[in-house]
Amino acid sequence: MAEPKTTGSPTPDEPLLRATDLRVHLDTPRGLLKAVDGVSFSIERGETLGLVGESGSGKSMLVRSLMGICPSIADIHGSVRLDGRELVGVPRKEARTIWGNRIAMVFQDPMTSLNPVLRIDRQLTESMRLHLGMGKKEAGERAIELLTLVGIPEPVKRARQYPHQLSGGMRQRVTIAMALACDPDVLIADEATTALDVTVQRQILDLLQEIQAERGMGMILVSHDLGVVAGRTDQIAVMYAGRMVEHSPTADLFAHRRHRYTEALLGAVPRLDVPRDQRPRAIPGAPPDLVTLKSGCAFAARCTAADDLCREERPELGDELGAHRFACHHPVGEDVAAVEGVESGQPSLMKEATA
Amino acid sequence: MLRLLGRKLLALIPVLFLVTFATTALPDLVDGSPVAQMLGPGSTPQDLKDLEHEFGYDKSLPVRYVTWVGHALTGDLGESLKTRTPVMDGITERFPVTLELAVFALLMALIVAVPLGVWTAAKAGGRVDRVIGGLSSGLLSIPTFVSVFILVYFFANPNMMLAFKPTGWEYISVDFAKNIEFAFLPALALALAEIPQFQRLLRSDMLATLQEDFILTARSKGLSTSYVLFRHALRPSSFSLLTVSGLTLGRLIGGTVIVESYFAIPGLGQGMYQAINGKDIPVVQGTVVVIAIVYVLLNTLVDIGYSLIDPRVRAR
Numbered sequence: 161m162a163e164p165k166t167t168g169s170p171t172p173d174e175p176l177l178r179a180t181d182l183r184v185h186l187d188t189p190r191g192l193l194k195a196v197d198g199v200s201f202s203i204e205r206g207e208t209l210g211l212v213g214e215s216g217s218g219k220s221m222l223v224r225s226l227m228g229i230c231p232s233i234a235d236i237h238g239s240v241r242l243d244g245r246e247l248v249g250v251p252r253k254e255a256r257t258i259w260g261n262r263i264a265m266v267f268q269d270p271m272t273s274l275n276p277v278l279r280i281d282r283q284l285t286e287s288m289r290l291h292l293g294m295g296k297k298e299a300g301e302r303a304i305e306l307l308t309l310v311g312i313p314e315p316v317k318r319a320r321q322y323p324h325q326l327s328g329g330m331r332q333r334v335t336i337a338m339a340l341a342c343d344p345d346v347l348i349a350d351e352a353t354t355a356l357d358v359t360v361q362r363q364i365l366d367l368l369q370e371i372q373a374e375r376g377m378g379m380i381l382v383s384h385d386l387g388v389v390a391g392r393t394d395q396i397a398v399m400y401a402g403r404m405v406e407h408s409p410t411a412d413l414f415a416h417r418r419h420r421y422t423e424a425l426l427g428a429v430p431r432l433d434v435p436r437d438q439r440p441r442a443i444p445g446a447p448p449d450l451v452t453l454k455s456g457c458a459f460a461a462r463c464t465a466a467d468d469l470c471r472e473e474r475p476e477l478g479d480e481l482g483a484h485r486f487a488c489h490h491p492v493g494e495d496v497a498a499v500e501g502v503e504s505g506q507p508s509l510m511k512e513a514t515a
Numbered sequence: 516m517l518r519l520l521g522r523k524l525l526a527l528i529p530v531l532f533l534v535t536f537a538t539t540a541l542p543d544l545v546d547g548s549p550v551a552q553m554l555g556p557g558s559t560p561q562d563l564k565d566l567e568h569e570f571g572y573d574k575s576l577p578v579r580y581v582t583w584v585g586h587a588l589t590g591d592l593g594e595s596l597k598t599r600t601p602v603m604d605g606i607t608e609r610f611p612v613t614l615e616l617a618v619f620a621l622l623m624a625l626i627v628a629v630p631l632g633v634w635t636a637a638k639a640g641g642r643v644d645r646v647i648g649g650l651s652s653g654l655l656s657i658p659t660f661v662s663v664f665i666l667v668y669f670f671a672n673p674n675m676m677l678a679f680k681p682t683g684w685e686y687i688s689v690d691f692a693k694n695i696e697f698a699f700l701p702a703l704a705l706a707l708a709e710i711p712q713f714q715r716l717l718r719s720d721m722l723a724t725l726q727e728d729f730i731l732t733a734r735s736k737g738l739s740t741s742y743v744l745f746r747h748a749l750r751p752s753s754f755s756l757l758t759v760s761g762l763t764l765g766r767l768i769g770g771t772v773i774v775e776s777y778f779a780i781p782g783l784g785q786g787m788y789q790a791i792n793g794k795d796i797p798v799v800q801g802t803v804v805v806i807a808i809v810y811v812l813l814n815t816l817v818d819i820g821y822s823l824i825d826p827r828v829r830a831r
Contacts (some may be wrong), residue, residue, distance in 0.1 A: 256738075275744060338736070
């Protein structure tokens, strides 16, 4: 199961999940909203990507586009390949055999993400019966196994109950069991612990990490909290205004953060190891309106290092996956106005202009 | 469940008291004696007095009421002033006819309106939604006494493919196929009036449900759209529809006068209409009691229905 390659992979070095220039554009009454605008990343088996950003940064829409659950006004472009199989632009019927089966998702709020009128076992078994062709009995037995796996006591009794009879932490364990039902290759956790108590948060994150290691799944941990993803991911992508602004291996990002926004985010994380008079700093201003977004760096208006160059020309992230990528004209650690960012950004900017 | 049923039946007592007392008081509220129409030409005031005495209308209201209740408790609802047959017989003959018609109409309305409601909610704002929305507005504005003519013209026309019976009745216990031939058009006429409001009600509740997070969860499982709509979204969206269905059924049992008259169906509505016209107080009284009981029972059924739809109601 931890073997790197399975079936249907046309190119031998294809990663488990690869998104290339993924764009989610919403046709709103106010105009075109580029919720996700040109995002690329790749995940290998057993690897975890942390996706971080404020609300409205496009991280939720990004993972929803991977699952085919964007609003109907969304237009998705680019490419998402799971084990070599394209998911964007193919008929929904075809992609539905992948969603919930090879790639599955745990949602933010366990109080609302379970159907209140259906029993737990019914909600657990329906994807197994659909994707794996299991009978009612077989799926029911597996549902009990799954509930046991995610640490639910008295699984037989719980399976017969309704969501309102379970606590919040328990319900989130159920949604994790639901996501794991078909033994997916990729698990997405969209703010999966945000709505839970701090103590329960940790348990759930540990559980996710444990199961991932056991099964060699690829995982995407979405959070607005850098602290949550810090110790649990292999790579981190920081999103702002629908684009990745910094993307790098986790250790590298924390050791040498380059983007001004990443730095501001880190400054906003409350810490126990700093004196009490040093409060976490909120980032001034608000995220930009994505409909009226102009050229230039989207963070420029809130950035302390912004100059005319930032306001006129959008810095580019670079194409080399796996390297430490950042889209900033004046990255942290180069306080003298550096030309490096511009130079590395120039070619891809031109490429986009002609595309 | 039993306690719920008991509570509902207790609630029936004051309702029954009010409606029966009011109908007993009816003769005191209108001019003329209820038995006056039974007399032939050339009768004397003494004849009227005798008849009033025979039917007990010479007694005071409380006495009349207590007497009526006493008899009613033994299953005797009195005698029709017109036909001089027991009221109970008329009701047991007419009630099943109206009940069948009302249930048939309700089922027809639901069978059409539920898929339409789900469909228009799923495609809200789209062409299908707008077309069906327009059609249902149109349907809503056609009164029953117009739609019956249209229906009879198209569906009870020997020149057309579908030749249902335009008037008359056959009891379901006698011949089922014939019964459907007679019942289809009146039931459809009743259903047509309910379909638009059922569809709209379900559409708006569905729209709210489709915004819920658990719908996203269901979709993320790779389930088909129709599965998500019918197996995940429909049940939590059907509370208002259930409530209105119960009320509608009660209303149909109590007042299908137009349709029953037009199609010459020997149902409760027609019987009631004739009784009111003929000041046949005992028949009115008996029918009202039956309708009141049916209303309360239907309400109880609706309450039980809530708990079937939503487990959270059961816990309360």
